[in-house]
Amino acid sequence: MSFAVAAKTQARVASPMAGVTPPILAATGLSARYGHIHALHGVDLRIGEGELVAVLGPNGAGKSTLLRAIMGLSANSGEVRFRDEVLPRHDAVAVAARGLVLVPEGRGLFAPMSVSDNLELGAYRLRDKAEFNRRRERVLTLFPRLKERLGQAAGSMSGGEQQMLALGRALMAGPKLLLLDEPSLGLAPRVTGEILETLGLLNREGLAIVLVEQKAPLALELASRVYLLSLGRIVAELDPRDITSHDDLAQHYFA
């Protein structure tokens, strides 16, 4: 990235963290690698309580790696704090137990299992039957289409329905922070719109969300802040209201 762009970024975003709620998640110097290939280089990131933050970037920027690193799913180093508690870096089960829930790239559904079973597995850690029923009712209200398909194999549904199920399954886990990896991937615009609308609703109810996307315009409508990721580094932190044109963003993408 050239210095000129960096300077421009600094100029346009005046103290982006000012007035933001205390962080639910704060990553400092988060790096990740696959074998000898470093995919993430010392990323600093803060998500406020109840905030919806978008992470944008071109293919291969390290967006999925970032989410996986936060969860402790990939070889990573650095510090990640969740509500002032340092999260273990190599124990995704322990991270999940704190209430961080990842909807992974490609959704990670249990394809041969029924919709109902997938939802049930989302709440695997939950032993309270009443709470389980409450969450399930909530998910089926949010996504009525899942209710019609409870007995159907997850893998046999349309892409949009599968994404709804992935999201529903994540909600069954009772997330405090939801990490979403490209929920719009491969979906028709209208279906994407529906899903993002639901995300907006969840966020307004207070759920903190990290939304990783390639399709910028959709994410920009919902997010209160945007990180731009390129080649494993955060190259800009922006206020979506300042991004008025596509060219604006493209400049950052290709800087």
Add this chain to the structure above:
Amino acid sequence: MTISPSITSPERRPIRLVGLLPWLFAAAVVGYAMVVGGYAATVVSFALIYAVFVTGLNLFMGFAAQVSFGQNAFAAIGGYMSAVLTASHGWGPLPAMVLGIAAAVLAAAIVGFPALRLKGHYLAMGTLAIGLITYEITVEWQSVTQGYMGISGIPPFGIGPWEVTSDRGQLVLLSLVVAACTFAAGRIRRSRFGRALSAVAGSEEAATALGIAVARYKLVAFLLSAGFAALAGSLFVHIVGYVSPEVFGLHMVIVTFTMLYVGGIGTVAGPLVGALIVSLLPETFRAFKDYQDLAYGAALILLLIYAPRGLASLFAPRGRS
């Protein structure tokens, strides 16, 4: 190789008549052997022992979608433990069997911790090594195993004064054991643990991200399958009365894999159906004389073409198999 277990819904649902067919088939075969006795009873007895082994293998390979080419090691531990303790040290069969199972599970825990960090082909190779090493030990540790000579004079299975010596008695005993094992597998399938295994089979990463302790569940499935294998090994030596290294060699790995895939990997009835079919098929082709193996091979290929997910999956509810 690809492993595509058919994951049926672990939910409890009304029993459908068609779902009973595999069980009726098994009951008919065992009933026939019971009436006819003699050679048929021997063939079916071995098939039932294999069914115990394959039911365990299915927990690990079918329910959790892992690979192990080394389960014969645990059968060998169970079998030799029973043989040595009863034939050489005068133990009763039951305590020897229990100790053999415990030893096999312990061995599985020791090798499982490092081995289960491997995935796919690497896990297959790693477990294959476990089987080969155990084979070498049974050959070389002559002071205990008597090497290739093997151990003979193993008493039939029994508890206290009751000994199971007749063909029919053995069939009854083995049927009860198989029924218990299959029932246990069915219960595991529907349990919280079974659902976790299904999740592990579906996507380890997604399961982990949902807070399911993947490594722990894989290990438990491995230990359970080792326990089943040891039980089968112990039953075998008591039924035959003799044990040698070849009994638990690579042949056992190949036969049990065939049974698992022919019967239906990931299903509850599959291991039993597969064990019976694969044991009986060569017998039914005996009339082909020199071409017996050819006919057997052709039959296996046809089975896997027309029932690629195994025979038991044909009877699973539509759209769910």
